[in-house]
Amino acid sequence: MSELVQTINSSLLRLVAQAVEFLPSFILAIAILIITRYAVRPIRAITQTATDKVVKSPSLRSLILQIAYVTTWIAGILLACVIAFPDLGLGDIIGLLGLGSVAIGFAFQDIFKNFLAGVLLLLNEPFRLNDQIVVNDYEGTVEQINIRSIEIRTYQGERVVIPNATVFTSSIRVLTDRPYRRTDLAIGLDYNTPLPRAVQVLLMALTDVEGVLSNPSAEVDVVSFGDSSIDFVVRYWTLPQKLHVRQTQTRVMMALKEACDQANFSIPYPIRSVYLFDQQFNDSVPTASSTTPN
Structure with a gap:
């Protein structure tokens, strides 16, 4: 013991x-x-x-x-x-x-995959900080580019964290890659509208609108004969940020409406013609005949 x-x-x-x-x-x-x-x-x-x-x-x-x-x-x-x-x-x-x-x-294969994708994104730079991008269903401003994920702030103020591997393998729209961005705005005018004068009036309406860039210059195209109107597309350029695009579009629409009113151009409602048919006067419809037995 x-x-x-x-x-x-x-x-x-x-x-x-x-x-x-x-x-x-x-x-x-x-x-x-x-x-x-x-x-x-x-x-x-x-x-x-x-x-x-x-x-x-x-x-x-x-x-x-x-x-x-x-x-x-x-x-x-x-x-x-x-x-x-x-x-x-x-x-x-x-x-x-x-x-x-x-x-x-x-x-940790997912972590390593996101890490490698983050390094490649930071080296290749398909987008930068403060760029506005669209990835899958998400659109917003890039706030952080981390090794594991990127963080974007949507226009509604929400923060979205997207794994780098998802970003690396997805199609990305970089909205602020260039110093300007084009907006195509459709407008329809009455069929009685003289087309050359209409193009001139619509172009002149854009000259004094705040936010519309003079270079590149704006364009107005006649694109189609619609059901109730002749369709135009007004193409103009603004700064690429969403705020400038949205605010400028509101001012452009107001300017176009005012210019059309001053020029007595009608922006028609959709028109549908309805024809009434009276079957009593249709000779093509056969009438029923009756026979009596002998």
Whole structure:
């Protein structure tokens, strides 16, 4: 019995000694993680200052900042692991990461897919920050381009977070890629309207409208003979942002209506002709004849 007690005591003493020996390394590892947490901000600030002077693209600057953030944390965690476990060298850690890469790849394939798509989006720059885009059923202003997702703000004020893989594999309409954008506005006039004068009046109505650009110049096309009107399309250019397009369209519609009223041009309602048919006067309908038996 005494030998068992001595064995237990020796084991406990050995565990306490190992714990005391391990405690400074453990405390130092925790300190390194805390230092890493507070070191991220100045490193990001220094990186941002350097990239602002060298890199012109906002998207590429965002990518470099995010890479600096992730790299700082990886370096801090690896250093903490090496200090906390002295027998575990850096080569052993890299070997363990290599052995677990297959399992991690299967478990986090969506995360890696979004990460790679985010890096490609930031490098290729199909759109930039503050661009207005359409992705699938979502339309709005790009607020953030992260490594995992992008964030857009819809015109109704809603925030939409879309995974980078979805954005990378979808068709994207970039509405603000150019400094101007065209709007096609349809209008129909009465068949008695003289066409050359109508084109001139509609063009003149656009000259004083706020928001309509003079270069490229506006156009008016006669496009079709409708059921109750001759159809025109007024094509004009504005700034590409949705706010300018929407407000300018309202002013253009008001100006066109006023110009048509002053020129005595009629914008007709849809007209449908109805013909009444009296079957009593239709000779083509055979009459029934009756026969009497002999």
